[in-house]
Amino acid sequence: MQASVKWLDGYRFIGTSDSGHAVVMDGDKQTAATPMEMVMMAAGSCASVDVVSILKKAKQKVSGVEVKLSAERADAVPAVFTKLHLHFVVSGQGVSEKHVERAVNLSAEKYCSVSIMLGKSVEVGHSFEVVEAEF
Structure with a gap:
């Protein structure tokens, strides 16, 4: 199993799974879940x-x-x-x-x-x- 997490901007990141699905995460709780x-x-x-x-x-x-x-x-x-x-x-x-x-x-x-x-x-x-x- 593998995945990647890429920095977008601010404290927002996009995680992409092995299966190709993506989710946005936000360390500031501004635009997505932490x-x-x-x-x-x-x-x-x-x-x-x-x-x-x-x-x-x-x-x-x-x-x-x-x-x-x-x-x-x-x-x-x-x-x-x-x-x-x-x-x-x-x-x-x-x-x-x-x-x-x-x-x-x-x-x-x-x-x-x-x-x-x-x-x-x-x-x-x-x-x-x-x-x-x-x-």
């Missing part, structure tokens, strides 16, 4: 892929998955994450809380390489809620 925000969102998207995949395999009628992320950072430089929490809001028809709990736990403990990697130095927590929705 690198640390990108790390937090990467954990959320990685875990969401797992949760959606597991729920689909369990034949759950899921119409939406959103993960709300919150983090705390150290007061000193480097301002690393000290805590990260992922709260999943899963909507659909008759979605089983037991299935959602299983999916979130499997992601947290076995599949999501981003949050598992962060968990080596950050306190990572997970929670969820199920919302009944119309299709």
Whole structure:
């Protein structure tokens, strides 16, 4: 796996992945997410892929998955994450809380390489809620 990050101007950079996809990052939060925000969102998207995949395999009628992320950072430089929490809001028809709990736990403990990697130095927590929705 490879990627590149190129300076654009100010504190803006463009990252390009091996697969050819690009994302802009901004250390000043003026025009794009910061690198640390990108790390937090990467954990959320990685875990969401797992949760959606597991729920689909369990034949759950899921119409939406959103993960709300919150983090705390150290007061000193480097301002690393000290805590990260992922709260999943899963909507659909008759979605089983037991299935959602299983999916979130499997992601947290076995599949999501981003949050598992962060968990080596950050306190990572997970929670969820199920919302009944119309299709």
